[in-house]
Amino acid sequence: MEIKKQTNLRGTLTVPGDKSISHRAVMFGSLAKGTTRISHFLEGADCLSTITCFRKMGIDIERNASEIMVHGKGLHGLSAPDSILDVGNSGTTTRLISGILAGQNFISELDGDDSIRTRPMKRIMTPLTSMGADIVSKQDNGCVPLVIHGKTLHGIHYDSPVASAQVKSCVLLAGMYADGITSVTEPFLSRNHTEIMLNYFGAKVTSEGTTASIVPEPTLNGREIQVPGDISSAAYFIAAGLLTPGSEILLKNVGINPTRAGILKVCMDMGADITLFNESTEGEPTADLLIRTSSLKGTTIEGGIIPTLIDEIPMIAVMAAFADGTTVIRDARELKVKESDRITVMVDNLKRMGADIEGTEDGMIIHGGRPLHGATIDSHLDHRVAMSFAVAGTICDGTVDILNGDCVKISYPEFYNDLYSLNK
Ligand SMILES: O=C(O)C1=C[C@@H](OP(=O)(O)O)[C@@H](O)[C@H](O)C1
Numbered sequence: 001m002e003i004k005k006q007t008n009l010r011g012t013l014t015v016p017g018d019k020s021i022s023h024r025a026v027m028f029g030s031l032a033k034g035t036t037r038i039s040h041f042l043e044g045a046d047c048l049s050t051i052t053c054f055r056k057m058g059i060d061i062e063r064n065a066s067e068i069m070v071h072g073k074g075l076h077g078l079s080a081p082d083s084i085l086d087v088g089n090s091g092t093t094t095r096l097i098s099g100i101l102a103g104q105n106f107i108s109e110l111d112g113d114d115s116i117r118t119r120p121m122k123r124i125m126t127p128l129t130s131m132g133a134d135i136v137s138k139q140d141n142g143c144v145p146l147v148i149h150g151k152t153l154h155g156i157h158y159d160s161p162v163a164s165a166q167v168k169s170c171v172l173l174a175g176m177y178a179d180g181i182t183s184v185t186e187p188f189l190s191r192n193h194t195e196i197m198l199n200y201f202g203a204k205v206t207s208e209g210t211t212a213s214i215v216p217e218p219t220l221n222g223r224e225i226q227v228p229g230d231i232s233s234a235a236y237f238i239a240a241g242l243l244t245p246g247s248e249i250l251l252k253n254v255g256i257n258p259t260r261a262g263i264l265k266v267c268m269d270m271g272a273d274i275t276l277f278n279e280s281t282e283g284e285p286t287a288d289l290l291i292r293t294s295s296l297k298g299t300t301i302e303g304g305i306i307p308t309l310i311d312e313i314p315m316i317a318v319m320a321a322f323a324d325g326t327t328v329i330r331d332a333r334e335l336k337v338k339e340s341d342r343i344t345v346m347v348d349n350l351k352r353m354g355a356d357i358e359g360t361e362d363g364m365i366i367h368g369g370r371p372l373h374g375a376t377i378d379s380h381l382d383h384r385v386a387m388s389f390a391v392a393g394t395i396c397d398g399t400v401d402i403l404n405g406d407c408v409k410i411s412y413p414e415f416y417n418d419l420y421s422l423n424k
């Protein structure tokens with residue numbers, strides 16, 4: 001995919017539905033009684049993997065142009081899949097579904113693509129095993145393929161070493177099938193969509209600080225869900241609007257849940273001109289975001305804000321390369337175990353464009369302000385890397401050629417069309 005410089009990005013955009021919320025809506029809808037209707041569902045490959053898995057376990061899921069209808073069968077209504085559950089490229093599908101599968105009365109096997117086969121699953125195998133689950137990594141390397149023999153589970157308290165919503169959600173979902181209360185404490189608060197949505201479906205999930213607890217055997221009832229725009233997808237247009245001269249972009253109905261909205265704070269700290277309109281606090285908070293061209297300066301990003309912007313760090317790294325001064329990103333070791341090693345891949349590719357950047361054990365140091373030039377970028381089949389460099393290509397001189405740029409289909413199939421729609 002070749003990207004050339006653009007100016008004057010102007011217009012209004014509704015970014016696709018939130019990936020985390022779309023996954024959860026299908027999963028919880030499948031475990032609920034009655035029909036769950038989901039509008040603005042993300043039709044990205046990852047969420048389609050979740051749909052495929054639940055269809056294989058006997059759930060009728062209909063798609064039409066405007067919504068998804070999940071005809072749930074209740075907490076104990078899934079049936080044994082007759083072949084491997086294909087999780088594709090999706091960490092969220094793998095880790096959340098494992099918590100559900102651990103408490104079923106059947107055996108299942110999960111497998112996916114080459115990337116997911118390298119991602120760490122011990123982080124869910126450990127707490128699930130202490131709940132009494134039987135979950136085995138077939139190649140004994142702590143990765144998929146995983147074989148899960150459903151068992152009777154016990155409630156536990158789990159002190160998670162990582163701030164990960166996927167780990168937290170996996171344990172809470174297994175907790176629905178346990179014999180007592182299950183709780184998870186994490187070092188920093190990660191995204192809380194599971195807690196919010198499970199309660200909306202009728203479960204009893206309580207949160208105190210960084211601990212979330214669930215009462216077992218809830219009755220979940222089918223609900224209507226309007227998925228807000230994904231702030232992780234909005235991030236590319238926030239960056240493009242701030243950095244491209246003469247731009248003014250209105251992003252409609254973006255999810256601004258505080259456990260996800262760290263990028264807005266970082267942009268403000270960097271000097272961004274962003275205005276929020278039409279804020280709504282019903283359910284998942286949303287707002288329209290007006291983005292205007294700004295001159296940005298470097299900042300430091302560390303500690304508790306990291307989980308609230310973890311998927312936006314590739315885009316932030318590019319923004320930092322165009323900003324004046326130094327940006328330091330720390331406490332983000334998790335970037336190494338995403339769809340690619342996002343520290344190494346961002347550093348290598350930004351260096352190819354002429355940036356002054358170094359990788360560290362848990363982040364990056366970026367001395368911004370050097371003029372960047374076109375280059376061939378290896379996306380490593382990582383959607384967030386591809387989109388971040390597409391934005392870099394709209395700003396720098398020369399052509400940015402992104403190898404395997406179509407991997408954006410994982411979370412944003414129409415990304416390139418949306419990017420080009422703003423410069424007419
Ligand atoms: O729960 C979720 O929906 C997600 C949690 C995060 O992963 P971790 O739980 O590994 O931090 C994030 O990076 C991922 O894109 C989606």
Ligand SMILES: C=C(OP(=O)(O)O)C(=O)O
Pocket residue numbers: 046089090091092093311338339384411
């Ligand atoms: C890390 C991501 O997703 P997942 O963990 O679901 O593969 C992401 O979308 O950036």
